[in-house]
Amino acid sequence: MDPTGIGVFVGVDVAKEEHFCQAIGAEGAGLFARAVGNNEADLEGMIDQAEGSGRVVLVVDTTSSGAHLLLAAAARRRIPVAYVTGLQMRRAAELYAGVAKTDPRDAFVLADFARRNADRLAWVTITDEVLTRMRVLSGHDEDLAADSTRTINRLRDAMVSVSPGLERVLGSKLAQRGVRELLVRWPTPTAMRAAGKTRIRNLLKKYYSNKPHKAVELTDRIWVALGAQTITLAGEATWGEVITKKVDALERITAERKELTAAIEEVFPSHPLAEILISVPGIGVRTGARILTEVGDPHRFANGSRLASYAGLAPTIRRSGRTQNTTRRHPGGNHRLKNAMYWTAFSASRYDPAARVYYQRKRTEGKSHTTALLCVARRRCDLILAVLKNQTLYNPPEPAPEPV
Numbered sequence: 560m561d562p563t564g565i566g567v568f569v570g571v572d573v574a575k576e577e578h579f580c581q582a583i584g585a586e587g588a589g590l591f592a593r594a595v596g597n598n599e600a601d602l603e604g605m606i607d608q609a610e611g612s613g614r615v616v617l618v619v620d621t622t623s624s625g626a627h628l629l630l631a632a633a634a635r636r637r638i639p640v641a642y643v644t645g646l647q648m649r650r651a652a653e654l655y656a657g658v659a660k661t662d663p664r665d666a667f668v669l670a671d672f673a674r675r676n677a678d679r680l681a682w683v684t685i686t687d688e689v690l691t692r693m694r695v696l697s698g699h700d701e702d703l704a705a706d707s708t709r710t711i712n713r714l715r716d717a718m719v720s721v722s723p724g725l726e727r728v729l730g731s732k733l734a735q736r737g738v739r740e741l742l743v744r745w746p747t748p749t750a751m752r753a754a755g756k757t758r759i760r761n762l763l764k765k766y767y768s769n770k771p772h773k774a775v776e777l778t779d780r781i782w783v784a785l786g787a788q789t790i791t792l793a794g795e796a797t798w799g800e801v802i803t804k805k806v807d808a809l810e811r812i813t814a815e816r817k818e819l820t821a822a823i824e825e826v827f828p829s830h831p832l833a834e835i836l837i838s839v840p841g842i843g844v845r846t847g848a849r850i851l852t853e854v855g856d857p858h859r860f861a862n863g864s865r866l867a868s869y870a871g872l873a874p875t876i877r878r879s880g881r882t883q884n885t886t887r888r889h890p891g892g893n894h895r896l897k898n899a900m901y902w903t904a905f906s907a908s909r910y911d912p913a914a915r916v917y918y919q920r921k922r923t924e925g926k927s928h929t930t931a932l933l934c935v936a937r938r939r940c941d942l943i944l945a946v947l948k949n950q951t952l953y954n955p956p957e958p959a960p961e962p963v
Contacts, residue, residue: 565677566613569605570669572662573619573626577601581666582609583674592663597625602632616641618673620648620665622683630683641673641680644892648672681869682859689830693823694852700819700845701895707812714805721798722748724784728777737766737774739806746802747795748785756782823848831950832857838952839943841907841914846899850943853896857948863941870896872937897936904936913955914939 565585572579577597582590590612595605609615617633617640619626633640643651648665651672657664673680711733718726725748732738741762745751751759756778763774792798827833827848836847853870860866867873871892907914914935921931946953 564614565616567609567615568618568670568674569609569615570618570666570671570673571595571626571629572666572669573621573623573629574662575625578629579662579666580605581663581670582612583667583670584612585674587671587674592666594662597628599628599632602629603636606632606636606638616673616677618643618669618680619683620645620669640683642683643669643672643680683855689826690852690855692826693830693848696819696823696826697845697849697852700816700823701849703812703816703819707809707816710805710809710812714802714809717798717801717805718742721792721795721802722784722788724787725751725781728780728784732777733809735766737763739810740766742802742806746799746806748788749791749795750799751781752785820845827851832947835946835950835952836943839903839939839946840911840953840955841903841905841939842943843906846903849895849899850903853893853899854943854947857944860944863944866944867937867940869893870900870936870940872897872900872933872940874937900936900939901932904932904939907939908932908935911955 567585567590568583570581570583575597577594579593580595581592584590591608593605595601606615615638617629617638619629619640620643622630622642630640632638648668652665652668655664655668655671714733715726715730718730729738729742741759744762745754745759759781760774760778763777764771767774767777824844827844830851832851833847836842836851837844842850854860854866860869864873869892871894904914904918908918908931909915917938918931918935921934922928926934942953
């Protein structure tokens with residue numbers, strides 16, 4: 560997006576019922592400030608009013624559901640939309656007088672910040688139906704992943720309430736179907752002792768059919784934990800009911816995520832860039848769909864550095880007084896894209912020879928595991944943006960010749 564020639568910056572404080580819009584000219588003069596209903600007629604009227612003063616750009620600080628109609632109206636009129644992140648918005652607001660938090664002030668800050676920093680804005684791309692469907696599915700999958708984490712944490716807390724030793728054995732294995740089935744049938748230490756070691760082992764063997772020795776080892780560890788605690792804690796039966804309900808909730812979430820994965824796998828290949836993106840080592844269907852939906856049009860990023868900055872993967876320099884130059888992780892950026900890039904780097908560092916060499920080099924330099932993975936993720940921004948822009952499959956580099 561070329562920011563030159565913009566005549567009107569319209570800051571939009573998005574809300575469910577109505578948005579507050581503040582229009583500012585290129586020189587900073589206020590044009591209008593008013594509430595606009597979140598309906599097609601009012602939004603079209605606001606755009607018409609703004610276009611009477613020049614080329615228009617809308618500026619928002621969210622692209623959530625409340626902004627969807629606004630974005631669709633802008634896309635139909637070919638009005639560019641700039642996105643200011645929450646962190647940028649908070650820091651920008653501190654530069655303006657006053658501490659009040661009002662819709663008119665937020666809309667003004669958005670418009671004036673965009674006017675002063677037009678060359679640094681991130682632009683919301685006009686997406687097609689396939690990309691929109693992937694964004695919805697990926698977002699729902701992300702919500703379910705968060706629900707799964709919360710449910711597991713509560714389930715582990717309930718298990719600690721009846722047997723800390725048993726939680727240490729089974730808490731980290733709740734993603735396994737056999738462990739969940741075990742807790743549904745016998746959720747408390749008393750119930751497990753009554754079931755007996757043989758029945759527990761036979762149940763686990765059904766889910767470890769390829770590795771029966773794993774079922775035997777896990778059963779032995781369970782029995783050791785049960786034998787180490789002879790005290791029956793208060794409320795064990797009630798906690799058992801809670802454990803059963805939490806396991807049932809986790810089963811439902813897991814089943815829904817499997818359905819979502821199937822839906823994403825069905826729609827993802829229909830995108831023209833899907834085959835190109837998945838040719839890059841370390842990128843699967845889930846991460847590929849997330850990267851595509853967050854990157855959108857790859858041509859809106861001038862280079863890999865811009866993409867890394869947008870994702871929050873570019874390190875920031877810290878230097879003050881006598882303090883030596885140091886770098887630290889970027890606290891902002893698009894966290895959904897950063898998370899997807901991190902997991903692709905994690906996978907690539909294990910299976911892609913080039914990424915594994917770079918990861919080991921960073922570890923040799925003294926960087927921690929996480930920092931080294933973030934370095935790999937930053938480097939892969941250049942690679943991913945290149946293949947998307949050129950629309951060519953990834954071609955792995957030739958291995959370096961062995962020294963004679």
